[in-house]
Amino acid sequence: MFRYLILVVFIAQAAFGQESLKTVTAEPGDGILSLLRKQGVNPYEIFDEFVALNNHDLRDSVHLIAGKTYVIPKFELETVPIVDSIQKQSTDVKKLESASYAIFGEKHKTVITKSERLKGNVYYLVSGHGGPDPGAMGVYAGKTISEDEYAYDITLRLAKELLAHGAMVYIIIQDENDGIRDERVLEIDHDEVAYPNKTIPLNQVARLKQRVEIVNDLYKSNKGKYQRLIVTHVDSRSVGQNIDVFFYYHENSKNGKKLAESIHTTFDAKYKKYQPNRSYAGTFEDRTSLYLVKKTHPAMTFIEIGNIMNAKDQVRIVDPDNRQALAKWISEGVLLDFEEE
CATH class of the missing domain: 3.40.630.40 (Zn-dependent exopeptidases)
Known part of the structure; x- marks a missing residue:
């Protein structure tokens, strides 16, 4: 059982080069999950990264705005070789600290600071x-x-x-x-x-x-x-x-x-x-x-x-x-x- 929820299971830092990431424009009726599915990716694997990268263009951090252009993350948080590769490609780097909590379930366990x-x-x-x-x-x-x-x-x-x-x-x-x-x-x-x-x-x-x-x-x-x-x-x-x-x-x-x-x-x-x-x-x-x-x-x-x-x-x-x-x-x-x- 989760005796102390404040326990940090892992701390990870990720770097995302904006120039290496795909962008897509939201259409009326799009939600984050449906938008990501249409891009051929598992929405649960990159949901939190998507929110962190696009926070300023989301209504209440959960709703897309039709006509806005959004960045689609490609890379997993803890993949160091990919992070190194991105850093070589671009100086526009965003670092994300995160922690994992099992109580939120496998799809939502990552909490980005x-x-x-x-x-x-x-x-x-x-x-x-x-x-x-x-x-x-x-x-x-x-x-x-x-x-x-x-x-x-x-x-x-x-x-x-x-x-x-x-x-x-x-x-x-x-x-x-x-x-x-x-x-x-x-x-x-x-x-x-x-x-x-x-x-x-x-x-x-x-x-x-x-x-x-x-x-x-x-x-x-x-x-x-x-x-x-x-x-x-x-x-x-x-x-x-x-x-x-x-x-x-x-x-x-x-x-x-x-x-x-x-x-x-x-x-x-x-x-x-x-x-x-x-x-x-x-x-x-x-x-x-x-x-x-x-x-x-x-x-x-x-x-x-x-x-x-x-x-x-x-x-x-x-x-x-x-x-x-x-x-x-x-x-x-x-x-x-x-x-x-």
Whole structure:
């Protein structure tokens, strides 16, 4: 089991000569995966390199912009002979530091360093439900989907974003078999465990108490460090109720409120930029009655991603690009929260 997620399995540096790499112009409807497939390459092998090389021309680091020209990486990160060859061909060299984390799955295990903006900070990430409790249930394309699978996928994507900025990350609910998944329908299983390798109780109170104890024990062990907790859930309401992402915090926590407000502010700005004809109705408010909000020690925010029963909200969670965008927006809110201290 992943006793310390902060363990770096390997550190690699890669050099890419821009002159040696192929470019392609995105067409309407193209996504990163489909664009790379059309170039005859395995999109998962070079996805992270593609994002790193083209970051300035991607919307929220995950969406292509039609008409933009993108660089297609050719080379694996750790292939030293190829790196040497590229360096001889061009002086335009971009070095990428990376680390590998098995918990993200084989296709997404590589985390490319973006910055050290969160270096020294500690983040505890809790995805809702898991183990014997799948959480809220819905039906999409004739198949049953569950809250815990989508909350977990978004949490993993968020963890990867935070690690890329130098943070220390603890994933409290873990599934060693799933990793980050790019399917729309995420298969339901019940093999999740609580950090580091604890069986998740069936009883709801016992389950919540277990998570509180894990987080609070880790909080004590990291005393003196900048620490925050982010809990991710998917709501369940009437089929006709379309809701935006919203946030809770402890009424007596100034830092918790600031974290929630920073992420909320980020979402509001993203909606204004990318959906100018649609106002953002998500809120941030105190909800101390929630067990994890009330009992955990780090400043925290509790996030509800959407209504798993509603068709419009389902699009937000079943589309893997949207899940990545959600994680990216949350991470940008986390950066905003810390850097406005």
